[in-house]
Amino acid sequence: xxxxxxxxxxxxxxxxxxxxxxxxxxxxxxxxxxxxxxxxxxxxxxxxxxxxxxxxxxxxxxxxxxxxxxxxxxxxxxxxxxxxxxxxxxxxxxxxxxxxxxxxxxxxxxxxxxxxxxxxxxxxxxxxxxxxxxxxxxxxxxxxxxxxxxxxxxxxxxxxxxxxxxxxxxxxxxxxxxxxxxxxxxxxxxxxxxxxxxxxxxxxxxxxxxxxxxxx
Amino acid sequence: xxxxxxxxxxxxxxxxxxxxxxxxxxxxxxxxxxxxxxxxxxxxxxxxxxxxxxxxxxxxxxxxxxxxxxxxxxxxxxxxxxxxxxxxxxxxxxxxxxxxxxxxxxxxxxxxxxxxxxxxxxxxxxxxxxxxxxxxxxxxxxxxxxxxxxxxxxxxxxxxxxxxxxxxxxxxxxxxxxxxxxxxxxxxxxxxxxxxxxxxxxxxxxxxxxxxxxxxxxxxxxxxxxxxxxxxxxxxxxxxxxxxxxxxxxxxxxxxxxxxxxxxxxxxxxxxxxxxxxxxxxxxxxxxxxxxxxxxxxxxxxxxxxxxxxxxxxxxxxxxxxxxxxxxxxxxxxxxxxxxxxxxxxxxxxxxxxxxxxxxxxxxxxxxxxxxxxxxxxxxxxxxxxxxxxxxxxxxxxxxxxxxxxxxxxxxxxxxxxxxxxxxxxxxxxxxxxxxxxxxxxxxxxxxxxxxxxxxxxxxxxxxxxxxxxxxxxxxxxxxxxxxxxxxxxx
Numbered sequence: 167x168x169x170x171x172x173x174x175x176x177x178x179x180x181x182x183x184x185x186x187x188x189x190x191x192x193x194x195x196x197x198x199x200x201x202x203x204x205x206x207x208x209x210x211x212x213x214x215x216x217x218x219x220x221x222x223x224x225x226x227x228x229x230x231x232x233x234x235x236x237x238x239x240x241x242x243x244x245x246x247x248x249x250x251x252x253x254x255x256x257x258x259x260x261x262x263x264x265x266x267x268x269x270x271x272x273x274x275x276x277x278x279x280x281x282x283x284x285x286x287x288x289x290x291x292x293x294x295x296x297x298x299x300x301x302x303x304x305x306x307x308x309x310x311x312x313x314x315x316x317x318x319x320x321x322x323x324x325x326x327x328x329x330x331x332x333x334x335x336x337x338x339x340x341x342x343x344x345x346x347x348x349x350x351x352x353x354x355x356x357x358x359x360x361x362x363x364x365x366x367x368x369x370x371x372x373x374x375x376x377x378x379x380x381x382x
Numbered sequence: 383x384x385x386x387x388x389x390x391x392x393x394x395x396x397x398x399x400x401x402x403x404x405x406x407x408x409x410x411x412x413x414x415x416x417x418x419x420x421x422x423x424x425x426x427x428x429x430x431x432x433x434x435x436x437x438x439x440x441x442x443x444x445x446x447x448x449x450x451x452x453x454x455x456x457x458x459x460x461x462x463x464x465x466x467x468x469x470x471x472x473x474x475x476x477x478x479x480x481x482x483x484x485x486x487x488x489x490x491x492x493x494x495x496x497x498x499x500x501x502x503x504x505x506x507x508x509x510x511x512x513x514x515x516x517x518x519x520x521x522x523x524x525x526x527x528x529x530x531x532x533x534x535x536x537x538x539x540x541x542x543x544x545x546x547x548x549x550x551x552x553x554x555x556x557x558x559x560x561x562x563x564x565x566x567x568x569x570x571x572x573x574x575x576x577x578x579x580x581x582x583x584x585x586x587x588x589x590x591x592x593x594x595x596x597x598x599x600x601x602x603x604x605x606x607x608x609x610x611x612x613x614x615x616x617x618x619x620x621x622x623x624x625x626x627x628x629x630x631x632x633x634x635x636x637x638x639x640x641x642x643x644x645x646x647x648x649x650x651x652x653x654x655x656x657x658x659x660x661x662x663x664x665x666x667x668x669x670x671x672x673x674x675x676x677x678x679x680x681x682x683x684x685x686x687x688x689x690x691x692x693x694x695x696x697x698x699x700x701x702x703x704x705x706x707x708x709x710x711x712x713x714x715x716x717x718x719x720x721x722x723x724x725x726x727x728x729x730x731x732x733x734x735x736x737x738x739x740x741x742x743x744x745x746x747x748x749x750x751x752x753x754x755x756x757x758x759x760x761x762x763x764x765x766x767x768x769x770x771x772x773x774x775x776x777x778x779x780x781x782x783x784x785x786x787x788x789x790x791x792x793x794x795x796x797x798x799x800x801x802x803x804x805x806x807x808x809x810x811x812x813x814x815x816x817x818x819x820x821x822x823x824x825x826x827x828x829x830x831x832x833x834x835x836x837x838x839x840x841x842x843x844x845x846x847x848x849x850x851x852x853x854x855x856x857x858x859x860x861x862x863x864x865x866x867x868x869x870x871x872x873x
Contacts, residue, residue, distance in 0.1 A: 179540045242543045243414035244627050249539075308538040380539075 178241065181232055182307050185253070188225035189260045190300045192218055193293040196263040200289045203270055204282045215267055222264045229257050248376040252303060255369040259296055262362045269358060275351055278341065284334040288327055288359055295323035295366040302373055306380075313377050320370035324363045331360040387457045388573055392603040394464035395569040398479045399607020400471045402565065403429065404615035405638060405673040406557035408476075409631035410550040412620015418613060424551065425558040426605030432562025433601030434594050437570075455490055455727040458719055460569075462486040462712035466704050474614040474622070475700035478668025479568055481510070485705025489712025493720075494728035495763030497786070510701070513641060513667045514675025521637035521676035522683050528633055546628040553635045560642065561669065562601055570600035619670075623677045623697070624688040630680045637676040642669055671701070732791040733767035734760040736828055739788040748781045750774075760791070792830050794868040796822045803867055811860060818844065819864070830865055837861075 199214030232253060236246050277285065298319035305313040338344075338352045407421035416424075463482035470477040484506060491498045532542060579592035590598070620626065626634065644650065645667040654661045674697055681689040719725045735743070735750070735757045743750060750757065752774035761767035767789065771782055801820055806813050818840045827833045837844035846854045 179538055240414060240417065242539060245539070307540070309536040310539075311533060311536070 178232065178235055179307065181228060181235075183304070185225060185228040185232060186256070186300050186304055188221050188228065189256050190297060192221050192225070192260045192263040193296045193300075195221060196267055197289050197293045199267050200270070201286065204277065204285060212271070215271055218264045218267055222260055225257060225260050229253050245376065245380055248379065252306070252369070252373060252376065255365075255372065256299070256303060259299070259362065259365055259369065262365060263296075266358050266362065269355070273351065273355075275355055276348065277352070278344075280341075281334060281337055281352070284330055284337065285356075288330045288334060288356065291323050291327035291330055292359055292363045292366075295320055295327060295363040298323060299366045299369050299373070302370060306373060306377060310377060310380055313373070317370050317374060317377075320367055324367040327360055327363040331356050384573075387453055388599075390457045390461040390464065391569050391573055391600065394460045394467075394479070395600045395603030396607035396611075397464045397467040397471060398565055398569060399426075399429070399604035399609075400611035401467050401477060401607075401615055402479055402669050403558065403561060403604065403608040404612040404619055405476060405669045406561060406635065407550075407554045408616040408619030408673065409626055409634045409677070410554055410620070411616050413626050413628045413631040415547050415550050415628045415631065416554070418616065421554065421616075422609045422612065424555055426608045428555045428558035429562035429604045429608065430598065430601035432559035432564075433566035433597040433604070434590075436559075436563040437566040437594070437597040437601075454719060454725040455494070455716065456573075458712055458715045458727060459483065459486040459490050462489060462708045462715060465711050466708040469707065470700050470704055471611060471615055473700070474618045475697050476615050476619050476670035476674060477700050477704045478670045479565065480506075480668055481701065481704050482708040483568060485708030486712040488705070489709035490716060490728065492709070493713050493716040494730070495765040496728075496731070497764040497768055509645065509667050510671060513645065514671045514678070516644075517637050517641045517672040517675030518679030518682065520640055521633050521679035524637050524640075525630055525633035525680055525683060528629055532629065543628070546632050549632045550628070550635060553632070553639055557635060557639050557642075557669075560639070562604065564642075565604070566597045566600050569604065570596050618693065618697075619673055619677070622693045623674065623690060624681045626677065626680065634673065634676040634680060637679070638669060638672040641672040641675075642667060730763060732760055732762055733764060733786070733789045734758065734791055735785070735789050736791075738832065739829060742788045742831065743785055746781075746784060748777070748784065750785075752776065764790075788829065788831060790830065791828060792865060793870040794827045794830075794833060794865060795870050796825050796827075796868055798823060800868050804864070811863075814841075815843070815860075827868075830861075833865070833868075834861060 195214050195218040199211055199218065202208075202210035202214060233250060235241065236249065240246075242249060298316055301316040302313050302320070305316055334356050335353050338349050338356070341349065403425050407416060407425050410416040411418050411421050460483075463479060463486040466482045466485065467477060467479055484503070488498055488503075490496070537545065573596060579595045581589055581591050582595065583589045620631070651661045674694075678689065678694070681687075716727045719727050737758075740750070740757060753771060756767075756770045759770075761770065764786065768782075768786065771777070771785060777785070796819070801816075801823065804811060804816060804819065806816060818837060821840055822833075822836055825836065827836070834844070844857070846857060
């Protein structure tokens with residue numbers, strides 16, 4: 167019985183890795199998806215949506231499995247609540263990537279050339295912020311003392327994405343030939359994407375507390 | 383009748399299981415690393431194994447309960463200790479069985495007019511203070527070392543979790559094993575000389591001696607105590623004083639085991655002695671005190687913020703109250719036993735400075751000038767004799783103890799009949815030793831020391847060694863067994 171539990175425990179470490187891989191993967195799919203959309207490569211864009219839906223589905227299944235194992239096997243009793251919360255939050259980030267891409271697919275907003283570069287930069291900042299949270303979370307499980315090496319990057323990317331988002335919104339609203347409704351639609355998209363970086367920062371703030379709680 | 387007397391031992395075993403055993407797994411259960419059921423089952427199994435395989439035999443107890451010289455008295459002593467431990471278990475405080483036993487023996491001493499050895503008592507009481515402090519210090523150091531090791535090894539969360547769990551499990555099992563081995567004598571030791579069991583052999587594979595069978599029963603009683611009633615105390619130990627993280631729980635149980643080992647290891651004592659280092663007194667320390675001390679140690683490391691002082695105060699006062707309750711219960715029940723049920727709860731030990739004793743005392747160079755009036759006079763018990771002796775002001779405490787020992791009356795007849803009751807056991811009394819005893823046939827002794835001297839004249843094997851404590855201890859138990867066999871029963 168004991169051997170089985172040990173094996174399970176090694177498995178669960180791998181499962182966490184897999185789950186974080188999914189979050190990271192979703193970020194990359196989001197980035198390439200937006201890129202495809204901006205380059206009018208709709209076929210590739212739709213493929214990315216299919217992929218991200220699948221990734222999200224896998225991530226959900228992994229998360230449920232992990233949560234169940236944690237509780238059934240009463241693993242890491244003192245941090246279980248925190249790990250549970252971290253899992254939920256990371257999953258929420260994954261969902262946001264998928265949601266944003268879906269929104270693009272539903273509304274198919276008409277972007278103008280001048281905003282494309284900024285949009286790409288915004289996406290990149292957001293993905294970097296999430297990537298930093300993923301790395302911090304990995305460190306939280308594997309080597310708690312190295313969390314600090316990654317976590318400080320999250321606020322940096324969040325600030326960057328805020329800056330780009332503001333700039334992008336200014337550009338949008340200074341377009342004279344666009345109707346207000348169109349401007350507002352584009353602004354919503356910018357905010358939608360920028361929100362992901364905000365959420366990533368929230369997660370990193372919580373993670374910081376979890377680290378303090380776990381420090382021996 | 384034996385079974386009736388055994389019942390109080392079983393009661394003591396049960397309350398020991400319900401209280402002391404909680405210390406071993408309390409922190410593991412409190413930090414939710416091990417489930418209560420798993421802990422209780424593992425703990426019970428290892429207690430039974432420890433009791434049967436390396437139960438320390440009669441040696442421990444006879445030292446502690448040695449003076450309790452009638453089975454009914456032993457019954458009451460065990461019962462009072464068990465009752466007070468049960469009471470404390472009911473309110474959920476970790477107390478120690480040895481404290482309760484010491485209290486109960488003092489109650490018996492008061493009742494029977496025996497003297498309490500204040501030197502030993504002080505030594506024991508001092509360890510009650512020293513043990514938690516030492517345990518706190520060790521826990522602190524262990525925790526620091528563990529944390530350093532964990533950071534160095536860069537363990538991932540789940541590996542650390544499983545390693546801590548295994549650590550808690552292994553140390554818990556080890557602790558249960560030694561708890562069984564050390565404490566079984568408290569529970570069953572008094573019944574060893576009167577056990578009606580015979581050796582049983584299982585298909586010739588292994589053999590259970592009558593003592594082991596007795597210890598098995600006692601071990602099971604402890605195990606049942608763990609399974610049925612230990613939850614409350616476990617909660618107090620594991621969560622009540624402060625919330626422990628799994629790693630600190632590991633440090634706490636390790637410190638607890640280490641302290642118990644330090645105070646109980648004859649090997650360590652021999653090692654220290656051999657290297658000319660000061661030794662640690664080998665006294666029965668309480669695992670409850672060790673564990674509570676260790677928890678406080680961890681709490682202080684975190685600047686005492688997490689410690690619930692109210693719970694701690696409750697525990698400390700329960701430690702003070704337990705021996706008192708045990709002494710009172712013991713005294714009152716002895717009174718009832720003696721006067722209502724007319725059971726003999728102690729064998730009166732008379733004292734007199736006979737001419738032989740006088741010669742022995744004078745040989746030591748002790749002058750009895752001021753106490754000439756007591757020479758030849760018989761005193762009904764130690765208390766009376768001691769107070770008469772105390773009138774002489776210029777006797778040193780050591781000299782007084784010597785006179786006391788020399789004057790103790792214990793009439794013994796070495797008869798053929800009595801000799802036959804001594805059975806040969808290669809681990810206990812050998813054929814050669816019996817032959818030595820046979821050489822004394824027909825002789826009568828008034829004092830124990832006379833028999834000791836007569837025996838040591840026959841063979842040097844009966845002489846106490848200079849530095850082998852274990853040998854001396856063993857010899858002492860052998861001799862008290864022999865006194866028992868040859869004692870003249872007047873009534």
